[in-house]
Structures are given as C-alpha cells and as structure tokens.
Amino acid sequence: MKITKKQLKQIIKEEKAKLMEMPMGERFSHGIFNGNYLYDILVDEIEDYLQTQEDQSAPGILTRSEIDKMREALMFALENIRDDYS
Numbered sequence: 001m002k003i004t005k006k007q008l009k010q011i012i013k014e015e016k017a018k019l020m021e022m023p024m025g026e027r028f029s030h031g032i033f034n035g036n037y038l039y040d041i042l043v044d045e046i047e048d049y050l051q052t053q054e055d056q057s058a059p060g061i062l063t064r065s066e067i068d069k070m071r072e073a074l075m076f077a078l079e080n081i082r083d084d085y086s
Helices: 005-021 022-029 036-053 064-085
Strands: none
Touching: 005 064
8 A cells, every 4th residue: 555645644644633632641652653553554565565576586575775775765754744744
C-alpha cells in the first residue's frame, strides 16, 4: 500500500487530534510514537519493494545501501513533518 503526501498529512492531523484528547502522560505511548506501529506502516512497502527486485541472489534481504537510502528518506520525511507541523 502506498501513501501519498496528502494522505500522510491527513493521518498525522488525525493522530494529533487524538493525542490532544489524551492526558499528557499517555500521549507519547500512542500510535506514531510507537515503533511497532511505524513498523506496521512500513513493512508492506518494504515487502513490495523486495518483490520487485531483479537480483534474487539474496531474496528478501535489504542491502546496506538500501537501508541507508531508507534512513535518508525517513529523515527527509521527518524534517518535512517538523516544518509542516511545528
């Protein structure tokens, strides 16, 4: 499943609204602050990507450079979220 920037903004807006309704102590244990939640969002995209790769010498495995590119993309996304929502 692919998520557009518009959809991501909507998800963030909805999550923020939910967080604002929670008591302060519970806010950082919810959704977007939970590693398992974020893993679940990303895992389908990673599996789709791996299935499209022609190099099947190591099927189902991300290379070091692919992981570095993902880290770069996630940092870019977080910076955009910071800019848009803070």
